[in-house]
Amino acid sequence: MTDEHRAANGPDGTPLVLEHHVLKSLLGAWALAACAPAEAEAVEEHLGDCGPCADEALRLREAVGLLHRPESLDLDPGLRTRVLDSCLERRPARIPVPEWAAGYDAETARLDALLQDFGDSEWHAPVRLRWYEADEASTRRTTVAGVIAHLLTVDGLVAVALGLDDPLGDVTPARPTPSDRTEAYWRAAHFPPTRSVRAPWREQSHALVRTVSFTGSGTGRMTVPYGDFELPLHDAMLDRAFECWVHAEDIAEAVDYPYDPPSGRHLHRMVDLAARMLPSVLEHRRLHGLAAPVERRLVAAGEPGRSLRLEIEGSGGGEWLIPLDSPAAKGSAEHEVAHVALDGAEFCRLAAGHVAPREAAAGQVGDREAIRDVLFAAASMSRM
Amino acid sequence: MPKRDVPPRWDRKMQQRLARGEAAALGELYDRFASLVHGLAHRVVGDEHAADGITRDVFAHVWEHPDSYDPKQGTLRSWIAALTNRLAVQRLRTTETAALARGGPGTPEDLERKVRHASVAARADYIVQSMPAPLRAALELAYFQRRDYHQTAVDLGVTDDEARRRLRLGLQLLATAHDTEAPGAPPGIGGAA
Numbered sequence: 001m002t003d004e005h006r007a008a009n010g011p012d013g014t015p016l017v018l019e020h021h022v023l024k025s026l027l028g029a030w031a032l033a034a035c036a037p038a039e040a041e042a043v044e045e046h047l048g049d050c051g052p053c054a055d056e057a058l059r060l061r062e063a064v065g066l067l068h069r070p071e072s073l074d075l076d077p078g079l080r081t082r083v084l085d086s087c088l089e090r091r092p093a094r095i096p097v098p099e100w101a102a103g104y105d106a107e108t109a110r111l112d113a114l115l116q117d118f119g120d121s122e123w124h125a126p127v128r129l130r131w132y133e134a135d136e137a138s139t140r141r142t143t144v145a146g147v148i149a150h151l152l153t154v155d156g157l158v159a160v161a162l163g164l165d166d167p168l169g170d171v172t173p174a175r176p177t178p179s180d181r182t183e184a185y186w187r188a189a190h191f192p193p194t195r196s197v198r199a200p201w202r203e204q205s206h207a208l209v210r211t212v213s214f215t216g217s218g219t220g221r222m223t224v225p226y227g228d229f230e231l232p233l234h235d236a237m238l239d240r241a242f243e244c245w246v247h248a249e250d251i252a253e254a255v256d257y258p259y260d261p262p263s264g265r266h267l268h269r270m271v272d273l274a275a276r277m278l279p280s281v282l283e284h285r286r287l288h289g290l291a292a293p294v295e296r297r298l299v300a301a302g303e304p305g306r307s308l309r310l311e312i313e314g315s316g317g318g319e320w321l322i323p324l325d326s327p328a329a330k331g332s333a334e335h336e337v338a339h340v341a342l343d344g345a346e347f348c349r350l351a352a353g354h355v356a357p358r359e360a361a362a363g364q365v366g367d368r369e370a371i372r373d374v375l376f377a378a379a380s381m382s383r384m
Numbered sequence: 385m386p387k388r389d390v391p392p393r394w395d396r397k398m399q400q401r402l403a404r405g406e407a408a409a410l411g412e413l414y415d416r417f418a419s420l421v422h423g424l425a426h427r428v429v430g431d432e433h434a435a436d437g438i439t440r441d442v443f444a445h446v447w448e449h450p451d452s453y454d455p456k457q458g459t460l461r462s463w464i465a466a467l468t469n470r471l472a473v474q475r476l477r478t479t480e481t482a483a484l485a486r487g488g489p490g491t492p493e494d495l496e497r498k499v500r501h502a503s504v505a506a507r508a509d510y511i512v513q514s515m516p517a518p519l520r521a522a523l524e525l526a527y528f529q530r531r532d533y534h535q536t537a538v539d540l541g542v543t544d545d546e547a548r549r550r551l552r553l554g555l556q557l558l559a560t561a562h563d564t565e566a567p568g569a570p571p572g573i574g575g576a577a
Contacts, residue, residue, distance in 0.1 A: 025545065028552025029533035034526040036534070060552070063559035066508035067527050068427075075422055076436065080414055083440045087410055087447040094405030105411055112415065206415070210408040 016042040024053055031060035074117075077110050081263065100234040101212045103241035103266035108205040111151075111248040114257060115198055118144065123195045127254040129247075131353035131382040135290065138353075140384060144254060145193035146186060147247050150384070152201040153185045154178040154243065158236050159204055161224040162211045167204060177227030179384040212237065235273055242270045246352040261345040267316030271344055274351045274381060275310055275320035279327035281377045290380075291373040305329030308366075308374050311341040324370055338366030340374065350375065353382025395453075395460035402450035410447050417461065418443075420513070421468045427506040428472035434479070438472050445471070465510045473503045508561035515557050522550035523558075 016038045018026075023046045029035045030043045047054045088096075097105055127147050129140045142150070156167040157178070173184035186193070212233070215222070224236035231239060245262050252259035261267055285291040299305035306329075310320040321331025341363035342350075349355045357375035364371050401409035418439060425438035445467060446453070453463050480495045490498075512520060518540070525536040537547035 025548045025552065026533075028550075028555045029526065029548050031555055032523075032526045032533075032551055034532045034536065034551065036532065059559045059562075060555040062562065063508075063555040064527065066505065066558055066561055067512070067523065068505065068509060069528060075419055079422075079436055079439065080411075080418065082436075083414060083418070083443050084407075084410060086440050087444050088407060090444055091405070091448050093407035093410070095407060097407045097411065105408075109411070109415055116419070202415075206408070206412050209411065210406075213406065213408045 015045070018042050018046075020046075020050070023050075024056075027053065027057050027060055031057060031064050075113060077113055077260070078263075080109055081106060095213050097209055097213050098234075100269065101209055101237045103262065103269055104205070104237045104244065105209045106266055107241045107244040107248070107262060108202070108209075110262075111244055111251070112198075112202055112205075114248060114252060114259065115148070118195065118255070120195070122255045124192075125254045127250050129250065129384055131384055132379040133383075135376060135380065137356065138384075142186070143192060144251050145195060145197050147251055148197045148201050149185055149189075149193040150182045151244060151247055152197060152204060153181045155201070155204055155208065155240055156181065157226060158208055158224050158233070158240060161222065161233065161236070162208070162215065164204070164207055164211060167200060175227050176225065180227070182384060208237075208240075235276075238269055238273045241266065242273070242348065242352075245270075246348070246354070249354075261348070262316070264315030264317075264344075267344050267348070268318060271312050271316065271318070271347055272320070274347070274378065275322060277381060278310075278322050278374060278377055279324075279329075281381055282322075282324060282373060283327050285373070285377055285380065291377065292369045299323075299326050299329040301326075301328035302330055304332030304335050306335050306337050306370070307331045307333070308370050309333070309336050309339040310347075310374070311339065311363075312344045312347055313341060314344045316344045322374060324373070336366075338364070338368075338370040338374075340364055340371055347378070351378045351381050353379055355379075392459070396455055398460060399450050399453055399455065402447060410443070413446065414443060417464050420461070420510075421464060424465060424468045424506045424510060425472045427509050428469065428502040429476050429479075430502075434475060435472075438468065438475055441471050442468050462510075462514070465514075469503060469506050469510075472506065473499055476502055504561050508558055511558055511561055515554060519550050519554035519557070522547060523554045526551055 018039070023043055026035055026039055026043050030040055033040075035043065043057075047057050123145045124143050127142055127144055129142060129147070129150070131138055152167050157176070160166045168181060168185055168188075171184050171188040173180040215233075222233040223230045224233055226236075241262070249259050262270065282291055286293060305323045305325045307321045307323050310322055312318055312320075321333060321336070323329035323331045324337070342361060346355065346361055350357065350360045357372070357379045360375055362371075362375070398409060398413060402413065421442050422435050422439045425442075426432065426435040429435060429438065442464065446464065453460060457463065477495070477499050480498065484490060484492065484495060512523070521540060522536055525531045525539055526533060531539060533547045533551060534544055536551070537544045540547065540550075542550075
């Protein structure tokens with residue numbers, strides 16, 4: 001008798017004797033080799049005598065062969081756009097997602113895919129949010145789950161404007177600004193945010209895309225209040241797409257995952273939003289003494305004024321003429337006083353407050369003061 | 385596992401939205417099922433690029449023919465899994481047949497065996513993903529973590545009897561992946577228990 005065989009016996013050396021129903025109940029464990037040796041021996045002994053159990057044992061053994069460690073295959077993030085485009089080519093949508101909401105749709109889907117396989121350690125990984133306030137770099141510590149809570153609460157501004165539920169519920173922020181809403185939400189929770197924030201964030205982002213698809217052209221004049229300012233709905237959706245990407249990068253960096261910039265088509269619209277906002281940001285800064293005063297060559301509304309040529313390189317790039325002296329003036333190539341060239345993703349990081357204006361990798365030609373004003377104005381558009 | 389899951393409201397609503405031609409619904413459908421579809425397709429064809437193509441075909445089919453889903457027959461999820469299996473098997477058979485015709489190794493019988501094996505493997509994956517979580521957790525511990533049933537019971541906080549029951553039931557469900565359907569019938573993924 002081998003050692004192995006001896007181990008199959010009961011403690012006193014005699015074979016285990018088990019009742020039929022016990023032997024039957026052991027078949028799954030036996031097939032998985034998850035029984036004690038004595039039990040396995042007893043089962044095998046039994047299989048020689050009992051046809052039904054022998055049949056089942058064979059069937060379960062075969063089933064074990066089908067168990068297969070799920071490969072964690074990351075879906076190619078670009079596949080979504082390719083699949084959806086191909087579907088819409090074959091059967092055009094009767095109710096399409098508006099082009100200005102497509103970036104938000106794509107960016108929220110990309111971020112959600114990043115979150116897919118996160119475990120608790122990733123959800124609670126520390127993240128430092130960075131932005132510019134009064135031309136100083138500001139930061140705020142939170143976690144990956146905290147960032148998603150932040151996106152949930154600020155996307156909620158659009159939700160409220162569209163008549164959807166406010167994710168803040170009964171929580172009342174000091175002021176209806178993105179940062180106050182976020183702080184109020186974080187404070188109101190009894191525990192730090194967990195992975196449970198993912199579902200409401202995703203549900204809301206789906207609801208936003210669905211709702212703006214229906215409100216369609218009628219929403220042209222609808223605005224979304226941000227507390228200190230407001231944006232037309234179209235621009236608010238671009239802004240939310242932009243913020244979603246920026247914070248997805250924060251998260252990816254915190255957990256050391258790679259993360260690509262948006263597709264050129266979407267990036268272009270985000271840059272365009274920032275370029276369109278720059279003139280009024282410059283005006284605002286001038287009124288508060290943060291930008292160089294103009295030797296007030298009064299520019300009548302709609303007339304060409306001194307301009308900076310913003311050249312964005314790479315996928316999604318283009319050229320924008322930013323009127324420097326008044327938001328009402330028209331950008332003009334003839335009145336170009338400066339030229340700044342930088343990569344699209346770099347410009348967005350500047351506008352997100354992730355790159356210091358002085359350190360932005362930008363090619364610069366012309367009026368240094370104008371360039372400085374525009375780069376600082378871009379960084380000042382960032383917020384938590 | 386119930387024989388036929390009652391389709392939740394979400395399934396019916398999704399079908400209506402797709403029929404209405406709502407692009408946002410197509411996006412939501414993708415977000416919910418893309419990793420299931422791609423994973424099953426990959427299990428059958430074993431190739432990333434081909435799995436991408438099958439994923440595209442599955443969603444195109446659902447988008448173009450939302451009415452071919454019958455909520456009375458089961459969940460949208462199980463229907464999409466069955467559709468994926470069918471299209472993936474079709475593609476595998478086509479590429480393998482072409483390889484054989486070019487003088488590749490093997491016989492038509494080998495080909496059928498390979499196709500059948502791949503299809504069963506994908507059905508098994510779907511069954512594991514869809515089985516009640518307590519059964520899946522027990523199998524995970526016993527098979528992948530190599531815990532015996534007693535340790536499994538301790539880890540799950542259940543009795544030895546219950547651990548044995550879960551392991552046996554989980555494998556019984558999994559074994560239905562081998563069950564063949566009548567030719568022409570929709571592959572009864574997961575619902576065959």
